[in-house]
Amino acid sequence: MSAIERETPVTMFVRTTENCNAGCFMCDYANMKNQPFLNLSQVESIAAEAKKSGIRLIRFTGGEPLLDRNMTSFVAYLHNQGLKTSIITNGYFLPRRAAGLVEAGLDQVIVSLDGSTPRIHDNLRKLPGLFANATAGIVDIKAADVDTIVRVNTVVSPYNIGDLEQMLELLTDLDVDQWSLIPLKGADNLWKDQDRNGLLEKYKWFQGMVGNVTKPR
16 A cells, blocks of 8 residues: 555545534634535535545534534435545534434534533533533434444533543443543633643543543543
8 A cells, every 4th residue: 555545534524614503612613603504516526526535434513513404415415425424513403303314324423512511511612401402412313223423522621621530421321432532722821720730630540540441432
């Protein structure tokens, strides 16, 4: 295999819209409105380019992709083209969209979840009811008993770094397959007045605790 073949990307990230219904403090698209959405013609072009380039997975991101009422149709089209699909979502609309997405052939759903309770998560994301909907949507996907992979993304900040053990318990109970811990970027001032050594020790303890955990991966 040549170096060029080894470096061929396998995933294409597609920003479906910059609109979002959440007000996450760390995001440039917080509460964005009146921005355009993808259309089917664009998705057809994306599929053609992906297949020509050897890309195997289309990952929809935003903003909030599930604000787009055509998302299920896009997933079904790409699935019929032999491409795998993934969606990064805050999960607010997941309970009402889960069944359709699963039927359309969605391969992976990535739900943003930053706390083990509504008090923590909804406060960080500035959207009441988000925790309840996101976790209910995960339950719906898992209950469908399909091969759709469920991953949770957690942005680790001074506001939730002490909640990681409880997060692990929650994700275990929800039977989540994968968990990605993402350090907060571009907001160093939030860490300025924190006991960094204490937080580092707490995180090292957490790393040791999860060393033998096999699920979520």
